[in-house]
Amino acid sequence: MRTGTQPGGRLSIECFGMAPILTLWLAVCLSGALAVERANFKTCDQSAFCKRQRALNPGESPYRALLETMELTNSRLTLQLKNDKNKVRLLLELYRLQGNITRVKINELKPLKPRYEVPDVLIREPPTEPLSLLSQDENGVVLSLGAESQRVIVSALPFRLDIMEGRDVLLSLNSRGLLAFEHLRIRKDTFSYLITGTLASVWNNVKSVFSRQADRETEEANLEDEAMLDEKDEEGMWDETFKSFTDTKPNGPTAVGLDFSLPGVEHVYGIPEHADSLRLKTTDNGDPYRLYNLDVFQYELDNPMALYGSVPVMLAHNAQRTTGMFWLNAAETWVDISSNTAGKGSSETPQTDVRWFSESGIIDVFIMLGPTPKDVFSQYASLTGTQAFPPLAALAYHQCRWNYNDQEDVQSVDAGFDEHDIPYDFIWLDIEHTDGKRYFTWDTNKFPTPKEMLQGLMDKKRKMVTIVDPHIKVDSSYKIHNEIKSQGFYTKNKDGGDYEGWCWPGSAGYPDFTREDMRAWWASMFAYDQYEGTMENLYTWNDMNEPSIFNGPEITMHKDSKHGEWEHRDLHNLYGFYVQKATAEGLIQRSGGVERPFVLARAFFAGSQRYGAVWTGDNAAEWSHLKISIPMCLSMGLVGIAFCGADVGGFFKSPSSELLVRWYQTGAYQPFFRAHAHMDTTRREPWLFGPENTALIREVVRQRYSLLPYWYQQFYHTYHTGHPVMRPLWVEYPQDPATYTLEDEFLIGRDLLVHPVTEEGATGVTAYLPGKEEVWFDIHTFQKHNGGQNLYIPVTMSSIPVFQRGGSIIPRKLRVRRSSSCMEHDPYTLYVALSHQRAAEGELYIDDGHTFNFEKREFIHRRLSFANNNLSSVNLAPAAHFSTLSTIERIVMVGATRPTKATLKTADGQMSQLEFDFDASMSVLTLRKPGMNAGTDWTVMLQ
Structure with missing residues (x-):
């Protein structure tokens, strides 16, 4: 949809104070320059916990493992870790999970209050497998992981954990000594702190009178209390200011961080969403990659800034093995990557070091040991589930714009597709279809008879999507607002009142989707007798679910707002996940559990794949944005989100005819295929660029429809296995180093290789055809090419290089009709x-x-x-x-x-x-x- 960030930079921020009418704000703000206002978003140096964590020096770990505290059951190891500087103890838990996964959890041994642990993302409590002790001495312990020759070595001083297979180290934790766990504490300038300190002193005096010789454990507990009280506070620990926003931190500093070393690894992937290369870059000379769901206006390319969604999963790959790390934490998170081979000679054994740090919560990491890429996909799917199996029609072509003006406009566009013999399945309505941005409603002047409109589409076996955003207009005459307010379902501000921010309706409340009862109520609103004017061929789009708040810090919710007992900072990256979950459940319930839903969402987290599709957000009609859509969707697929696409043609600006055609040719071979455009762009329905371009677009849309049986089959497989539909070449050719950095071509399943044309004025492209034993056939000409080579391919405007792997059989339907449902029996x-x-x-x-x-x-x-x-x-x-x-x-x-x-x-x-x-x-x-x-x-x- 649209961005919630302000096109005019500082000018647009000022609009809030100067113009109470949002339409005036839009008129002024949309006249601004189209570029991200980076000053609206934090760098690591402006994020207090990121700055603190990054200031730690490698090789100075204060933690040691207290081996005498070790307890080993059939499936679980527990061990205390002690920080020798502040005497605080942590509890380490280690589990061997089914499917070659190791889980490591670290929490405070005795926190002042519970710390947030992410719920609802795991599909179940992961089943465990036996652990057994192989050896133990004063330096550490060795455990068998029961798979081949895998074992875990826990070193005591300093604490370190190595996962081995045979003589090879697969992965190490805290090998650089950067484990950091900020314990909960009492603020020094409070009455509680004074009382605590006084009581501790009195208690020590009493003990010295009545007991000359306290036991060792009591002495250490006293030392711990005193060390905690003596710790120095740093700037940003208890409150933090960014621009005009102050974030109060009643719980103080709570950040956690841990480093991982990957010997023999040069290539790491994942941790979307970033508009960056498929292979992740080292961050030694810049900011870490940031995971913090944000509404970033026309995002910049090739940098690690946070975008709309966050999946804290990274894959490491070399010719021998693929491994994965899943950092289960929903707070703001940064990821540093360094390599000992960057800029060095090839003779040195490569190693990649990765460091995760989050603002709050605990350390809960799943180490997925492969060994193949598909093993890692299945391991991750066993934890968070697989991609929802979409309705077949959702894999077809979608036509969208901000906004189709009224019912007549919808009917005209629908008729235009028939007139020009271009198939489509879904037409979309953006926020202007509602009554004053009141979701679950219709503008009765523009859409007076929505059921009549939907029935007209249904008669042609077509469907519609309407937008339902999670900001609710504060209006006492609006049923949705009144019900949420009366049931206490809104997120609260730090003082306990309903949190309000500005978004498209003006003043808006934000439902607390972390509450199960709130989600159940939200789901009930999609019933046909609640969401009036709807029918079974209407589906849903959740935008702005980061959540986007125009007058909030970094265009999102204040971190000190509250979801029950938890601060928003603890679970920010989960908000969009919950919105999509509740909406998908609503669409299922309205059909009595019979019909599969289709829900598109902009913000996402680990596990969002279970609830629908995502897209790459508010891109621009530029060649660079077309190119970046490929690695962005490939990265999503690697971490479970197979149903991904980018706005065809670019959301902002107006594409040239050449760019538009090339984008259709690319989008037709990506999982989610939707054209979309900003309200200020010229209309760009496929027949508005002259007969020649209409014919080119028609042809590639028809190619998509003819291949729908293959697409559907791939989604059926990913629903069962977690394997990506759109995948990098190295997934299928893991031992071929030539595939490791390729991001301008991709595979659909195993058998179709696509190299879109993404350069302006291109007369040829060079595609790498993998597999020296393979043979590839051009699907258009049937020309045969051997694998294991770079192939130069001359192209014209009608060209999109696609190859079928020799040794494969692909079903197609060649009688393309006006929608996929019309082709059911063909x-x-x-x-x-x-x-x-x-x-x-x-x-x-x-x-x-x-x-x-x-x-x-x-x-x-x-x-x-x-x-x-x-x-x-x-x-x-x-x-x-x-x-x-x-x-x-x-x-x-x-x-x-x-x-x-x-x-x-x-x-x-x-x-x-x-x-x-x-x-x-x-x-x-x-x-x-x-x-x-x-x-x-x-x-x-x-x-």
Whole structure:
């Protein structure tokens, strides 16, 4: 949607005090320069805890492991850690989890009050596996992890934890001595501090009278109390000012940090969202990567600034192994990355050091030990769940704008797609469709009969999305506001009143989505009798859910606002997760649990994949933004969020015809395919740029629709496995160093390689085709290319280089209609690309496309394979039951030889001869009209 940050920089901030009417604010502010106002967002030096953590020096760890406190059960190790400087003790917990995962938790042994531990992100309490003690001496302990030759070595002084396999160190914790845990304490200038100090002194005197010899534990407890009282306060510990905002910190400094070393690793990935390269850069000479959900106006590229979402997961990869780290903390987090090989000779053994630090909470880290990339994806999915399986229509094309003006405008755009023979499935309405930015309502002047509008779309088997943002207009005549207020569901300010900020409606309240009862109420509002004018073909868009607050610090919520007993600082990055969760549950409930939801959200966290799609936010109509959309979505896929896309054409500014066409060609091969534009841009429906460009856009949208069976099949797999749909080449070719830094091309599943054209005026691109034993076929020309090479490809405006891997079978539907639902019963064409060994395999997945009935085994899942000159379809799910009217109308075999005869054998044993054509110049065999049902067993025999 739109940004909540101010286009005019300081001028726009001043708009709040000078213009109470938000429309006037918009008119003035939108006239400003289109660039991020970086002064609105903190650097590490402006974040007190980040500055404190970064000031620590490596090699000076004050922590030692108290081995005498160790307790080992079948599945859990506990051990106290002591800070020799301030005498504070921590509790270390170590678990071996099923699936080759190790969990490490560190908390205060005796905190003054509980510290925040992230709920609801893990899909369950992870099941454990046995730990066993191998050896112990005064220097440390060695534990078996029970997998191959894996073990954990806990060193006592200084504390260090190494995970080993054989003689190799896979990963080390606190090897640089940067564990830092700011304990809860009493502020020195308070009455409580004076009382505590006096009582401690009196108690010590009493003990000296009645007991000359206190036991050692009591003495150490006294020393700890005195050390805590004597600690010096630094600036920013108890309050912090940024611009005109003061953040009170009633709990004082609570930051936690820990370093990890990865021997043998040069390449790390993940921790979205950043508009940066796929391979993460070292941060020695700049700010760390920041994870703090923010509404950043037209974000800058190639820097580590925080953006809309945060997933604290990092993957480390080399030719031998892939490992992952999941830092389960929802507070503001920074990540430093350094490498001992940066700028050095190749003879030195590489190592990457990573350091995480968060403002509050505890240390809770899951170390996913692979060893393959797909193992790590499955391990992470076992913790936070997999991508929700979307309705098939959600994978088709979406048309959006801020805003389609009224019902007539919607009808005109809808008719325009039919007139120009361009398919689409969803048309979207932004905030202007509501009654004065009151969500769950319609502007009755512009949209007087929404059900009539929706029925018109339904008659064409099309759908609509409306926006429902989580800021609620403060208005006593607005039902939604009144109910939230009367039930006490709003987030509170530090003084206990309802928190209010400014957003699109003007003064707005922010529901406390961390409350389960609040989320249940929110979900109930999507019922057809509550959200009036809605029907089953209306779906939802949650924007501004960082949350975006125009007059808040860093355009978001004050950290000292309250969610029950917890401060917003503890859980900021979870807010958007909860909004999308509640909305998705609402869409499911309104159908009685039958229909799969579709919800798009801008802010996200680990686990958000369970609730819908995300997009890369308010980008710009610039070639650089087109290019960065690829690594941004690849990074999302690596950490579980497979359903990602970018606004086609760029949200801000007006694209040239060339840029728009190239963006359609790129977006058509990314998971979420939506065009979207700012209200100040010229209209850009696909037919407004001349007949030639309309034809180019039509062609690539039709390519998307023809490949929907393959896209749907990939999402079915990611729902079950957690493997990304859009993936970097190194995921499939993990031992090929040439793939490790590629970010201008990608794979869809295993079998389609895409190298979009993202350079203005390009006459050619160079694509890397991986796999020395592989063969790749251009899907447009069927030209054959060997793998393991860089291939120069001349391009015209109609070109988008896409290759099918030899050895694969991909189903398509070539009868493209006005929407995906109209194609439900259409026949399939199978594209069989043969390997060097003249073999191929693939799958065909079919269900009803929109309900949860697939969970009741109502689907068709078949294996397609070609070997020994026989092409066959075999049932992969004998216990499943579903029928289809679709047939196989054509088989195209690429890299084939001419047969003398083609015979079809169907499930009932009947044999028939098939007609075929053979193009000797391209080695393409086409079997015409075989006609068998797509859900049955059959074999085609070539002689």
